[in-house]
Amino acid sequence: MIRFLKAATRVVRQELASGESGWVSLSSSEAISSSGVTSAAGKIVSEKAALNVSAVWACVSKTAQIVSTLPLDLFEKQSDGSRAKIENDLSQMVKLSPNTIQTGVEHWEGQEAKKLLSGNAYSEKILLGKRLVGLRPLHNVKPVRIPTGFKYRVTENGRQYDLPAEKVLHMRGFGAGDGLGLSAVSYGANSMGLALAADETAGAVFANGLMASGILKADQSLTEPQRAKLQEMLEAYTGSKKAGKVMALPGVLEFQQLQFNPEDIQMLETRRFSVEDVCRWFGTPPIVIGHASEGQTMWGSGVESIMLSWLTTGINPLLCRNEARFNRDLIPIEKRRRWYFEYNREAMLQMDSVAKGEFLSKMRTSGIMSADEARTKINLPKRGGAADQLIAQTALAPLEKLMTGEK
Structure with missing residues (x-):
């Protein structure tokens, strides 16, 4: 190495x-x-x-x-x-x-x-x-x-x-x-x-x-050139990077702010x-x-x-x-x-100690994993002897085995 x-x-x-x-x-x-x-x-x-x-x-x-x-x-x-x-x-x-x-x-x-x-x-x-x-x-x-x-x-x-x-x-x-x-x-x-x-x-x-956007009001009708000029001004303030900027208005226009609640603003x-x-x-x-x-x-x-x-x-x-x-x-x-x-x-x-415990228990009692192998999985030292043997639960067994005391 x-x-x-x-x-x-x-x-x-x-x-x-x-x-x-x-x-x-x-x-x-x-x-x-x-x-x-x-x-x-x-x-x-x-x-x-x-x-x-x-x-x-x-x-x-x-x-x-x-x-x-x-x-x-x-x-x-x-x-x-x-x-x-x-x-x-x-x-x-x-x-x-x-x-x-x-x-x-x-x-x-x-x-x-x-x-x-x-x-x-x-x-x-x-x-x-x-x-x-x-x-x-x-x-x-x-x-x-x-x-x-x-x-x-x-x-x-x-x-x-x-x-x-x-x-x-x-x-x-x-x-x-x-x-x-x-x-x-x-x-x-x-x-x-x-x-x-x-x-x-x-x-x-x-x-x-937190200056929310609003609307523009005029006391008199605007001519086409005025509308074009106004549209040009509005486009200069459009876009997420320009949100909340204050606009300078001609005297014939009035800005009316719209109110938004905090959830709308955010x-x-x-x-x-x-x-x-x-x-x-x-x-x-x-x-x-x-x-x-x-x-x-x-x-x-x-x-x-x-x-x-x-x-x-x-x-x-x-x-x-x-x-x-x-x-x-x-x-x-x-x-x-x-x-x-x-x-x-x-x-x-x-990450789930309950799931880990149930998994190791099932592996142990079903004869798939010995106690020492299970202990290794959770960083515990091996015990040797019986702990290194495979075991299995016997909830059901043939009657002749029970009568002779065999397991």
Whole structure:
């Protein structure tokens, strides 16, 4: 393991010395795409802009954090149908330290966030000969179709270069029927643009002293040139960025302010709907990001059912998709029929101690798991002896067994 880390560090240092590493921070313009889609609300929605919507930030962060913190192990199929956990260099690199800068959790959290926003996430494979020794996150990548699949055009540090498919781990999101995942930001631009416009408008109104809009009154009829001039003036004060500004009027006009209650000013219904609408795009129940529907509490059996449903229908498909990609692109070709990566989905039960206790009890009393195996699941030391034996309840048994006292 020490030799592996030294080798990986040497490769990365060589790239840094040659100026080819292109490391960027997640807050940089290269890490999060600044180009976007113009929404019906007039706002340009990009990945970076979308993250200014609290609901988008919460949906992406919650999902990425759960996926990246679940234990991920490498297993080998045994001839008797069982499996054995492998703790080799590949397993340690993927789980603990994909590169010299990030931990495993940090790397996969960033990749999952990128995949949720844009539909695709990319990492460069750092190779030592034919051996995979690291993964470096790539940003500003454009996949280019070629007869054999894709090559990847990377723009970093003001220069552009191509990487072949075998040098890139390409993580796809939902809808990768043509080889590319679909972007929730692009397809959900109208929903996210509405949320951005509502937040901006509400903020502009408060910034200008809660001065609500009104109507213009004149004591006499206006000529066509006057109406045209007035229309030109009004257009200069139209738009969410200009909400609440005070207009200078000619003497023949009178401004009559319209009164709005605080809920209207803050557009609470619109903003509440935006939270739920954004959640649909990311498949995250609103309750997960701290938003309860009207009349719904944040606690109770109903919320527990929602959480379990999300873990089953929302998180599990993401895990299956990641496992399939790891098995295809990270495991050496000669080992793919025997080795495979798998997330420990039982770890998701840690958040529910009652469910965890019932699960371990059933596994113990049905003869599937010994007491020591159950104790390992909750980080307790093994006891050995009888605690390492399988047992099962016998509520029903043949009469001849009962008469002889056998169990």
